[in-house]
Amino acid sequence: MEVLVEANGIADPSRIQAGRMLFIPGAPRALEIPASFPAHLIWPLSGLITSSFGSERAREHHEGIDIDGVKGEVVRAAAAGRVVWAGSERGYGNLVIIDHGDGLSTLYAHANRLLVGPDELVESGEPVAEVGDTGNARGAHLHFEVHRNGQPVNPMPLLGTGVARASAQP
Numbered sequence: 001m002e003v004l005v006e007a008n009g010i011a012d013p014s015r016i017q018a019g020r021m022l023f024i025p026g027a028p029r030a031l032e033i034p035a036s037f038p039a040h041l042i043w044p045l046s047g048l049i050t051s052s053f054g055s056e057r058a059r060e061h062h063e064g065i066d067i068d069g070v071k072g073e074v075v076r077a078a079a080a081g082r083v084v085w086a087g088s089e090r091g092y093g094n095l096v097i098i099d100h101g102d103g104l105s106t107l108y109a110h111a112n113r114l115l116v117g118p119d120e121l122v123e124s125g126e127p128v129a130e131v132g133d134t135g136n137a138r139g140a141h142l143h144f145e146v147h148r149n150g151q152p153v154n155p156m157p158l159l160g161t162g163v164a165r166a167s168a169q170p
Helices: 002-008
Strands: 015-017 048-051 065-068 074-076 081-089 093-101 104-111 127-130 141-148 151-153 163-166
Touching: 081 104, 093 127, 104 127
Parallel strands: 048 163
Antiparallel strands: 015 163, 048 065, 065 141, 074 127, 081 093, 093 104, 104 141, 141 151
């Protein structure tokens, strides 16, 4: 963490601008983001990022990010689209999946309550669920995934401007 903070001139590592490109000393190559990705998605919830995309200690791969929240807090659509799933799924609990077109979809899991149903059209920022702890959740939070052509991708480079608060956990 100290190396990243120093290399990128970060004054406060708990408040890093969302979408900010970071220089990672010793990285074998630069991350390439396909031009077909949207410029940005909006943050579905403001809170601590308690689990990042990628490898985790207890599991092989975490296919999204976890954002800490308060049970009942509103979760918003990251972009306009059509709800293709609104229901309960093992592990995810109550969840909403939105198709944004061009192979891009977003998933919002562990909801306390769903605010949309299948085939509904939603606008960017429209409430779609409430933060909860359903399914395989350790406390109230939002599990948020972005998929490109059915494959999970790291949401962080796609999230628009705003401040994400990084967790103090490793």
